[in-house]
Amino acid sequence: MENFQANQVYKMLVQLTRPRKILQLCSLSADSVNTLCNGLPDDGCLVTPESEYSSYKHCAQEKKIIQRKGRKEDILKELAALGEQYDMVFIDATEENPINYYNLIMSGNMLRMNGVICVPNTSTSRREGIDDEMGFMSREMTDVIKADARVEQVEFPSDYGIFIGRRIPVSQTIDQSKGILADDVFQGFKGQGILDRLRLHGKVAYVTGGGQGIGRAFAHALGEAGAKVAIIDMALEKAEAVVQELSLKGINSVAMAADISKEEDVKRMVDAIVANWGRIDIACNNAGINMNSASEDTTLEEWDKTFNVNLRGLFLCCQAAGRVMLSQGYGKIINTASMASLIVPHPQKQLAYNTSKAGVVKLTQTLGTEWIDRGVRVNCISPGIVDTPLIHSEALKPLVTRWLADIPAGRLAQVTDLQAAVVYLASEASDYMTGHNLVVDGGQSLW
Numbered sequence: 001m002e003n004f005q006a007n008q009v010y011k012m013l014v015q016l017t018r019p020r021k022i023l024q025l026c027s028l029s030a031d032s033v034n035t036l037c038n039g040l041p042d043d044g045c046l047v048t049p050e051s052e053y054s055s056y057k058h059c060a061q062e063k064k065i066i067q068r069k070g071r072k073e074d075i076l077k078e079l080a081a082l083g084e085q086y087d088m089v090f091i092d093a094t095e096e097n098p099i100n101y102y103n104l105i106m107s108g109n110m111l112r113m114n115g116v117i118c119v120p121n122t123s124t125s126r127r128e129g130i131d132d133e134m135g136f137m138s139r140e141m142t143d144v145i146k147a148d149a150r151v152e153q154v155e156f157p158s159d160y161g162i163f164i165g166r167r168i169p170v171s172q173t174i175d176q177s178k179g180i181l182a183d184d185v186f187q188g189f190k191g192q193g194i195l196d197r198l199r200l201h202g203k204v205a206y207v208t209g210g211g212q213g214i215g216r217a218f219a220h221a222l223g224e225a226g227a228k229v230a231i232i233d234m235a236l237e238k239a240e241a242v243v244q245e246l247s248l249k250g251i252n253s254v255a256m257a258a259d260i261s262k263e264e265d266v267k268r269m270v271d272a273i274v275a276n277w278g279r280i281d282i283a284c285n286n287a288g289i290n291m292n293s294a295s296e297d298t299t300l301e302e303w304d305k306t307f308n309v310n311l312r313g314l315f316l317c318c319q320a321a322g323r324v325m326l327s328q329g330y331g332k333i334i335n336t337a338s339m340a341s342l343i344v345p346h347p348q349k350q351l352a353y354n355t356s357k358a359g360v361v362k363l364t365q366t367l368g369t370e371w372i373d374r375g376v377r378v379n380c381i382s383p384g385i386v387d388t389p390l391i392h393s394e395a396l397k398p399l400v401t402r403w404l405a406d407i408p409a410g411r412l413a414q415v416t417d418l419q420a421a422v423v424y425l426a427s428e429a430s431d432y433m434t435g436h437n438l439v440v441d442g443g444q445s446l447w
């Protein structure tokens with residue numbers, strides 16, 4: 001028994017909880033199954049007993065549906081033995097034996113931490129013409145869940161009633177006598193699980209060179225994790241385009257034009273962020289340029305241009321943002337170095353670039369140790385060869401096949417490969433890390 005309202009509730013639930021695996025033990029309409037599957041990622045699945053009542057053959061999302069043969073009880077036991085866990089479980093309160101299914105799921109640890117249990121048809125007793133016994137069963141079912149300290153719950157008063165429970169991370173009833181250590185490891189540091197500690201809500205960030213490539217990916221990642229982000233780029237129109245993208249995702253951001261090799265631009269950018277948002281928590285000094293020439297031909301102009309952006313400009317940013325952070329007593333600086341700080345990438349010739357990036361690592365180590373005791377952590381990320389416009393120059397384009405042979409991962413990095421690293425270094429979860437060069441290169445620097 002279902003209706004449009006129930007479908008809307010399921011839609012909202014999958015959007016809020018972002019499940020990867022759903023276990024559906026009750027019969028749902030093809031519409032509802034489609035709604036649930038739509039909310040699953042490409043590699044997600046909905047597992048359901050093969051049932052005479054439901055055929056999902058024509059469901060648009062059929063490829064995500066796994067139907068299992070057998071009695072529900074046996075299926076549950078098999079799945080528990082396989083160690084399967086689900087983010088969302090559906091049980092019908094008016095079916096035979098729903099409490100038995102619930103107990104099997106909970107004792108088999110099949111409902112993941114923060115997982116949601118949905119029990120449709122909990123208010124059948126209030127509907128005319130429905131067998132009293134069903135009403136009794138649904139009340140019995142909801143009473144069992146209500147009494148379970150591992151789950152918190154709410155009942156939606158839709159036509160047929162939907163009871164929703166969430167498996168809370170740590171139950172309030174900890175039995176210390178069983179040797180359970182109710183410490184930060186068990187309960188989470190400051191009561192937060194590890195994924196919550198990566199959140200950046202309330203943080204103010206900037207990304208230089210944020211208008212494209214790696215900087216754009218960093219800006220999206222920081223924003224998705226909860227930070228407000230200032231997009232700094234020499235090309236204002238690129239920064240503005242990224243701000244447009246972020247605002248479509250509900251992320252607060254602002255675009256600013258600045259040439260980070262100019263002291264006055266760096267000062268203006270830092271002052272503007274502080275005037276706008278009151279502080280700077282995360283400084284991503286990412287803007288950089290790459291030029292190629294054999295060392296015997298490298299001009300002073302190329303050397304100076306490279307160093308003015310990659311090292312002098314990065315220092316100006318570190319110093320200006322660092323002063324704000326030191327006065328706040330907290331901050332995270334993340335510089336973009338390069339695998340070229342560790343190895344000499346070849347066959348392209350890039351003496352000035354390689355040397356400037358080695359300088360970024362030493363600057364990071366020095367600031368990282370000098371400022372940590374005043375709350376400012378300084379780390380850098382060294383990407384391998386990333387597929388961005390930087391390597392699409394006429395000089396570098398023909399070298400891609402050559403590079404691939406040197407990369408154990410067998411492919412170039414995508415900017416998305418770097419996003420978790422920047423969120424980790426920006427979050428409080430990495431507060432004990434400083435002066436570190438986090439290499440993300442598919443193993444290239446090891447060969």
Ligand SMILES: NC(=O)c1ccc[n+]([C@@H]2O[C@H](COP(=O)([O-])OP(=O)(O)OC[C@H]3O[C@@H](n4cnc5c(N)ncnc54)[C@H](O)[C@@H]3O)[C@@H](O)[C@H]2O)c1
Nearest residue numbers: 209211212213214234259260286287288338385386388390
């Ligand atoms: N692409 C790679 O393979 C690779 C590998 C390792 C490290 N890196 C480093 O990552 C960083 C970003 O590289 P990318 O590949 O995204 O580059 P990119 O050329 O695609 O983008 C760089 C962005 O920085 C901006 N910019 C350049 N100079 C600036 C300045 N003086 N002030 C402000 N903005 C400026 C540009 O307008 C551009 O939007 C650079 O520091 C680069 O050295 C890149």
